[in-house]
Structure formats: C-alpha cells, structure tokens
Amino acid sequence: MKKRVLLSALALTFGLALTACGNSGSNKAADTGSKSETEAAKVDGDVFTIGSTGPLTGAAASYGNSVKNGATVAIDEINAAGGVKVGDKTYKLALNFQDDEAKEDKAVNAYNKLMDSGINVYMGAVTSGSSLALTDLTAKDNILQLTPSGSAKDITKNPNAFRLCFTDPLQGKMIADFVLDQGYESVAVLYNNSDEYSTGVYEAFKDELNTKGQSALIVNEQSFTNDDVDFTTQLTQIKASGAKIIFVPAYYEAAAHIVQQAKQQGIDAAFVGSDGWDGILGQLTDKTQAEGAVFLSPFLASDPSAAKFTDAYKKAYNATPDQFAADGYDSVYVIKADMEKAGSIKSEDLIKAMTEIQVDGITGKVSFSADGEPNKEPKFVTITNGEYQLFDNN
C-alpha cells in the first residue's frame, strides 16, 4: 500500500507540477510565439529588451543590485532622450533583470526564464561563475552576450561573448608591473581564497613576478574567505614580515575592513588593490584610513565625465555608484552603440557589429577585439585627501 501511495504521489506531483509549468509555458508561447515568430514580433514592436542576471539577494547582493541600478539609470537616460534609432526604427530600451543569487544552477534557470520571456541581448552575468555556466548556452542560442563584470578568462571563449571589464590575468600582470616599477623591495599578499576573482588576479600577479624573475619579492602570503570581516590575524603576520607594500585583490567591502584594521594596528606599508576596490571610500567612516592606497580602476567617480551619472545615480538610489554600477551603465551604452552600428536588432548583426564600435563611456574609451576582450587602458587611481585621484607616475 505504502509504495503505491508513494508512487502515485510521485506521479501526481510530477504531473501536476509539469502540467502547471506546461500551462504557463504555453501561455508564454501564446504571448510570444515560437522563436522565429518572436523575432518577428520584436521587429514589429518598438521595445528592445536587455536581459541580465546577477545576485540580487544573498551575500553578493550588492554587486547585482549595483549593475541593475547602473543599467537602469542608463536606460532611463536613453529612453528620455527618445530611444535608440536603428535604421528607420526607434526602439525604447527595457531591462529584464533576474536574480541568480551568484549560483550557477540558479543562473541557468534565470537565463532560461529570460529566453522564455524574450530578450534581444543578454547583458550578464554579473559574477564570473554564473557567466561561465552560461557561455555555452548563449553560444547555442547565438545571442549577443556582454558581461559587465565577469572577469574569468573563459567567459569570452565563444564568438558571441564580450566583456566590458578587465580580465583577472590582465589586472594581475599590471599590478605586478606597477609594484616592480615603483621599486618596492617586498610585497605581502592578502587575498580571498574562496573567491575566483581574487585568486585569479593573485595567480596572474604571481606568474608575472615569476616571469620577471622577481618571485622572491613576495615575503608573505595570507588569505581569507567570503564574508570574513576580521583580518587582524593576517595583518599581524604581514606586519611582522615587514613588507613594504600589501597587495589586496578583493572587493571594496573586504578592502575597507583591511585598511581600517591595518591602520588600527599601526601598519604603515602601502596598499595596492585590484579594480574591486572601487567604492572603498563609501565604506570608510574615516576616509584618511585609505590615504595613499593605489588601485586599478576604469572609473573615477569624481571625473567630470562621470559626474552626470554619479548625480543621477545618487538621486535615484541614495548611494554612491561603485564600479559595478558604472559597468552596468556603460554596458547599456555599448549595446546602444552596437544597435546603431548594426542597423538591425538581429543577433547575428549585433554580434558582428561589436568589433566595429567605439564607445566613450565613463569607464574609459572602449572598443572590442574579436576574441571578446575590451581594448581599454586601466588607470591607476590613488586616494589623496579622502578623494579618488588619478595616480601620477612621477
């Protein structure tokens, strides 16, 4: 008896659940039609939908929300100015942003949900892992993928995928060269070993020092894990090692805790960071704690070209935009330029036109090479008098 109940329950729920899904699926199919019809419907309509996924809840929520908010600011600006002219048509932009909790399996669901509801371009994912899980799917759908902030190398391996931010290897190499150029005699590293971005940058940094024959420069190597807020133990060890500069490839929240606690311990070594540091000043109660720190950034919130964005963002969300927000904002403008250049909103045309555009965004002038990487020069930014300043090499 028991087993029958068991199996009928199994069948029943499977059946019910899937019929329910089937219904909602067929409703959607009725809304948008099959794939070829969807394309046709899109051409007839005047809304161009940008789909994106990123963490809106959970521990990584701030990254996804920043990209979403930055992109929304850009879309509102463009729509207020009349939309995007493609050939003889004018499109209004719309954003469909789905939560993926920074988890790969949820990202797949979220992306499929986007494809069900019909998107013209996929602007995601926000985090590297989710982007990696989706690269083959977007290639199969042959839809343009532009990740605003996914920095792992393999994301752009397919011809339909592009990225706006710097890759981990590029950053690690540049920072290693910076440390060598500035003539520091010893460097300590504090990285997040449970985060692929942080370890990726650090490994590239180490490789570059190795190739330059300077691996002896690293005198101390410490790590932390996601959600850590206390770095005093690692900093005490770094202090004892007497390193002249501390390399912290991490996001701004951890970086803010680290500079704060280093100051408290009386560490006077210099700090150098990766592009995740952007937004650190917004996290500090005492802005002098990060004085003199240098980090890579494509974006300077105080830059006049970014001022319009910064104002609009502050007004809408009551927060200073960070690099994720700037990436989201610029990605939308890249898509706009791409649509205009392609003269069509067909995926093939959009992908083809990507290598032909140049966009002067707030994260710098950018064009894209055929392998999907952005051609733009990262800037070193330093913190002087509690403000971000361009780092002056002399």
Place this chain on the structure above:
Amino acid sequence: MLINFIEQLINGLRTGSIYALIAIGYTMVYGIAKMINFAHGDIIMVGAYALYFSISVLGLPVPVALVITVIVCAVLGVVIEKVAYKPLRSAPPLAVLITAIGMSFFLQSASLLIFGSTPIPFQSVIPNVNISVGPVVISSITVVTLIVTAIAMILLTLFVNKTKMGSAMRAVSEDKGAAELMGINVNSTISLTFAIGSALAAVAGVLYICQYQSMKPTLGALPGIKAFVAAVLGGIGSIPGAMLGGILLGLIESVSKAYISTELADAIVFGVLIVVLLFRPSGLLGKKKIVKV
C-alpha cells in the same frame, strides 16, 4: 616571536569576545526553550541596523539610541517567538528549527528591502583607542566587549540560579508540563527568555558594528553559525560554557590562521570541535545526560 604570539592571542580575543557574547544568547534560548534559534544571528543584524537608524537617521543621542536598540530587539524576539515558534511548541523540535531558518531568511530579505544591499559604514559609538601594555597593543573595543560579555555571563548565571524567575526558567527547561502544574506561566517564562536572549543579541550587534564599522543584511549569518559552534563547544545550555567556547573558538581560529594555514583555518576550527565532542560528547562544560527508557 613571543610578542607576535601575544598579539595573535589578542586578535583571537577580539573575535572570540564577540562570539562569546552571541553564544551566551544562543545557549540561553537553547537551554530554556530547547530549540536552536537559527534567527539569533539575524537579530544581531537587526540590532546593528536599529542603532544605525536611531543615530544616523533619527539623530538621537547615543544612550537613547542604545536603549531603543535593545528594546527593539527584545520586542522582536518576543514577537518572533509568539508568531513563529509558539504554534509549534508541541511539534517535533526539527519543525521549529526549520521555522527558525525561515525566520532568518525573512529578517535578511526584509532588511535587504528596507536598507538595500550596499554595506552601510557606521562610526563606532565607543571611542576606539589603542591601549598599550608594554609592547603589546589592545583595542578599547575589545576590552569593552570582554567586560560586557563577562558581566552578561555573571548576571545571567545569577539570574537563572538565584531568582524566582530564574527558577521558573529552569523548571520550564526541565519539564514544561510539570512546570505548568506547579503554577508557572510557561508562556511568559519562554517570552522572557526570548526577550533576554534577543536583548543580548542587540548588545552583540552594537559591539559588532563598533568593532567592524560596517553593516549589511547578511552580517549576522556567519557570526551566528560561529557562535552556535562556540555554544556547542562549551556545552550547549551552559552559560559559562558559552563564554569559554566563544573565547576558545576565537583563539583557535587566530592561532591556526597565523601559524598553520589561513586557508585551512576553518577546517582546523571544526576539527577541534569534532575532537572535543568525541571525547566530551556534551561539550566542555555541558552536563552529561543519561537517557533512560
């Protein structure tokens, strides 16, 4: 080398004292209500945001803000108990555990909606000065946290063992049905337990953001789980055990990060916990219970 070691011990005290304070609240609720309150860590988060809201948004003076924070959390604790846990009092303990997890999700997503996901920086309300003892430096916040934790431990132990309300709590802990027959109001006793536990979480929240000066909706999750480990290490239900467990956990964490491996520090901490439990199955200061048929 010796100074380095002492410095690392002080770093351990810094985190350990916070774990200890959270663990006391955990163990208190567990000891009386016999449930693992997974939402305890999130009440710390609510405490942090309540303090921020009272000071930065409402512009209240610090002492008033502190009182408000404690009251908000205590009331929240009682409300949570009434709404989510009380209907399940006769249900299996695991059902209550899952509801507590649901409550933890609820508090996190509610504060995500209200305060947003960007971490909010917050200036410590306790003057943060370094106190030098010879060549060794200790932060004033660590000292305050340790003192507060010790006072909380002593007061609670006295309260539970010496007062009438405390006896009622112990009676409820032993046997709810019998306690009720003895004329003890079980509902109000459990409410009081949650009020005290949550007030302690509020204090922990205040000290936490004074120490780390930043808050986000998920801030309570990790300290919550660490404090749970600390409470088990010390013997869950035992208030001095919770303090001991918390401080030990901080020290082990710091020493293994400094001298063994930062990458394996978590594994080492949990390893120590397992070894302790294998030799002392009820934790360091826990009472050994023999189950009879």
Place this chain on the structure above:
Amino acid sequence: MKVNKKTIINIVIMLLAYALVFVLINSGVLSRQYKSLIVPICVNIMLAVSLNLVTGFLGELSLGHAGFMSIGAYSSALISIALSNTLPPALAFFIALLCGGILAAFFGFIIGVPVLRLRGDYLAIVTLAFGEIIKSIINYLKFTGGSKGLSKIPLYSDYRNFTVVFIITVITIVLISNLINSRDGRAIKSIRDNDIAAESIGINISKYKVSAFVIAAGFAGIAGALYAHNVGIIKPSIFDYNKSIEILVFVVLGGMGNIPGSIISAIILTLLPEFLRGADNLRMLLYAIVLIVMMIFNNSKFKSSLSLNKTFRKLGKEE
C-alpha cells in the same frame, strides 16, 4: 516480492509519470525555464529521500549532506573530464556516477563511524562541521580547481538525458523505500523510536546506524554527480551548510520519515523560487513567509481536521 495488482499499478503510474514528462519535453509545451528545472527537481528528490533515511527513519539530525553531495559531484566530474575523450559518453558517465556514489559512501563510513556515537544537536553540529571541513579541503586542493572549481564538465545529465535521470531517481526511491519496509528498515526505525529497547532485543545499533548513514551518503553522492553533469560547473561554495539546510528543509517540510512527503516538498520548494520570479524584489521575502506558514500549517490542528481526506491523512501521519 509477490507480483500482484499493486506492483502492476505502481509500474503503470511510474510509466505514466515518465510518459507525461517525456511528452511535455518533446512537444515543446514546456518553457525553457521549466525544462531546466526538471533535473534539479530529480536531484533534490534524491537528496531529500536519502537524507530522510538518516533524519526521518534513523532519527539522527544531519547537517552535512551537502558535503557528501560535493564529494560525489567532484569525484564524478574529475572522472568524466578525464574519460570524456577516451570512452563513449554513456560508459564514462556510468563509471563517473558509480565512483561518485561509492566515494561519497566511503566518506560516509569514515565520518559515520566516529560521530554516530553522538546524539541530537551535537551530532547535528558535528555533521555540519564535517561538511565545512570537506568544503575547506576541496577549496584548498589544487586538482579540484580551488575556489574557481571545475568547469567544462560534460553535460551528461541535462534535461535532454532526462530518461537517465528519471530512472536513477526512481531507483533511489524504490531502493530506499524497500529498505525501509524490510527487516533492516524496521530495525532502523526501532533505533529511532527507542535505542535502548532496540539494543536489548539484540539489534546491533552501531551497525544499522552506520549503514543507514553510508547508504544516504552514497545516494547524496550520486545526486551530486547528477548535479555536476547538469550545470557543468561546480565550486566549493555551492556545497556549504546552507545547501545542507536546504535539503533538511525538504525533509522536515515533507514530514520526517515520510518518503512521498519528501518527494512532494522537494518538487514544491524547487519550483517555488522560480514561480516567485514575477514578484521581483519580494521573491526571497515571500519564500521565507511561505516556508514559515507551511511549517506552521503542517503542524496545526487545522491540518489534522483535514484527515478525512485519505491522501492528507497519509501525508500528515507521524511515522
């Protein structure tokens, strides 16, 4: 086993369920979002049913199920990446799945033997600790890819190979429910209900405890292998204690020691966050509220008053 009417009905129901899903997938009625949920539902059913063996039937609270899942996921992924060019996919996948399950069961054994001496909440925290230790070590090791994890895992078990996943899920359910209804299963339940009495009538408590734990770990490993070959990328951070808690939620919501309940709650709770996508910012808040309300409803008097309904009575019955 007697071949009687019930068995035949079971098989028919199973085939019908399969046919329904098969038609839905291939007719294109099912949207992509829900197609991508079919395998996660099966994986979650396997996880829930296997954890139910330990938590529901043996009565021991385990918070380390995600650890066993990660061992199955990692070992099978490493094997199928290594074999993908030399062996035909079906064989490579079979070997990977088998090794994933066996290795997870082996870890279940070496963890189970010492810790099953502990009881209740202490056992819970120790299993949680082991789960976290496994996670830290996978993160530390080099051949597992550290924090970047493993990617480019061949997609042997995505929805296009639904048949395989369905069969494995059914095998899991049938094996575990047969075990529970067997002599050994009654011994396991007797340990839960009263271990001292069980021991006094000559039941070898340690043996049954460890074997239940090992079996559950093995199936969790197979579920992990299916997960890895569905998503194609795995990271240590996926298999943290939150994942274990998620599995525990399936079990408790469905009813301890209630296998159909586990299956239903795994299906509902996998679909729920996806149904709630329309709610946008309120998604996780609604999920939390639904979870709390379902828990309270599950244990309320209102529910027991519905017991006239046969299905409800069966589902709500305390084992």
